[in-house]
Amino acid sequence: MTKKKIVVLTGAGMSAESGLKTFRDSNGLWEGHDVMEVASPQGFAKNPELVLHFYNQRRRQLLEVSPNAGHHALVDLEQHFDVHIVTQNVDNLHEQAGSSNVVHLHGELFKVRSTVDEGHVLEWKKDLVLGNLDKNGHQLRPHIVWFGEMVPMLEIAAQITQQAEILIIVGTSMQVYPAASLVHYAPRTTPIFFVDPKPSVRSSDFEKITIIEKTAANGVPELVEHLFREFQP
Template structure:
């Protein structure tokens, strides 16, 4: 039976593709304090450091490939309606073939004006002096700490439409993204996959916890959803 499956993904989804985020080590992201490289204050204080940091992340992403978990979610679209809401700023879901992906926290391959609405594709290094059409400095199109998450209402609406909810590779500790689970319709099956799961089934009677890495657990879960729909 055709189901509407909504998937929330976080850092663990891309970990097996070699991409790390600050969640891996005490608030450090590739050796930097996240507030230095992922906040408006950090950008105002040292824009060159921040731009260089994201230039390195962009290069790293160009060398990364989707893992078996990304590919399995793309395969699931052949059998069910699948919407992915990701906290990740990489494009590995899209490269694997997923068609309906919402990036809550922005995208590494996009930049935007520091003062206006202009957003553009960007795969090379972004430097001080790279300006939008109105003459303002460009910045990574990333939602930094302390900034609003403009796509959150749309993400909540998508989550509210789910027949089945998958939560993969996210600690569900970073708000407001962590609040999305509460928009799921009451009683629907929820699968939570993480090597170190920190959700409790006592909070949700319909929660199944799968203590696996995404690249290992997602293909197995997808085959189950294809075969049985639950």
């Protein structure tokens, strides 16, 4: 029997309980920096050392944390469903937990790429500094989609979401574009489950939506149990 296809869209709230800080503070600054200083091509051109230091700190932090119960519950979901995860997060906690199909919209902290050849991507878990070069002598940069850059995985993510028979949204407001557009690719009749302690949507916003006002670590395991009961013979 063909497994029902579940698509999961995750954001910063998915990883918060693993101890990963969300980059942006309430005042809009990222770790005390203007976002354009540390997350734009212009910022990198102006002060590459600052940008590399910023992401080195993020990378070191990621080495110290582990997946939470929400990540592990999504792995359990694969027992009975065809699960595809589309995440705005640049951490690898979904993969650490054991999820099989993960698309990263905004890049990955544990990868770097050439500043000249976008296709030259390397696995990287140590600090990245000026003088770390690709095979052709070009400086390496974080494999992160910065503000003002194209989101190369968006089209693939849209194709995945179009096939959703169940859509789960965890830890993201779905109000920041282009990622926010993905929910509109799901078929209109697809049931949506929205997990967030402070949901940014209302039940009237979509035809079939269930809002779970809980954190990822609490709400996702609860939802997975529900789906096992609801959709399994």
